Amino acid sequence: MSRKRRRPIHLHVMVSEEELAQLQERMAEAGVRNMGAFVRKMALNGYVLHVDLGPVRELVSLQRRCSNNLNQVAIQANTYGGIYPQDIALLQKDYADLWGPLSELLKKLTQVVEM
Known part of the structure; x- marks a missing residue:
């Protein structure tokens, strides 16, 4: 059974351990848990806005x-x-x-x- 995906193209990016740690730290600061969503948002928009409510x-x-x-x-x-x-x-x-x-x-x- 074939499932149509909204984003069918897989993008693979290599990072170092330090870069991964930095990404995870920024994700935590922004309150984001999904790495794919975070990287996509940063790549497309250049920033993620996290507002303390x-x-x-x-x-x-x-x-x-x-x-x-x-x-x-x-x-x-x-x-x-x-x-x-x-x-x-x-x-x-x-x-x-x-x-x-x-x-x-x-x-x-x-x-x-x-x-």
Whole structure:
């Protein structure tokens, strides 16, 4: 049974032990595990962009918690008929404080990815 491959041409490259170690080190830095994909990307584009999304994940997590708190306040207000205006103002402030940095980070990330 013949299987059609997307990339049917085999390319063989010889490297020294030091070069292999350097390739593996760069792959680890870029967070890439597939050597073929890494070498192909480097050969065709000249670089691999690896972005640390840790701060984004943390901000998104905080954003979700803030949204959850806001939903709980809405449930409280609808179920028991009231909520203190100060509590609503505090939640709105927390939400705005989180949205600003998240929005800025996403804008910077978009600029980096478009380069």
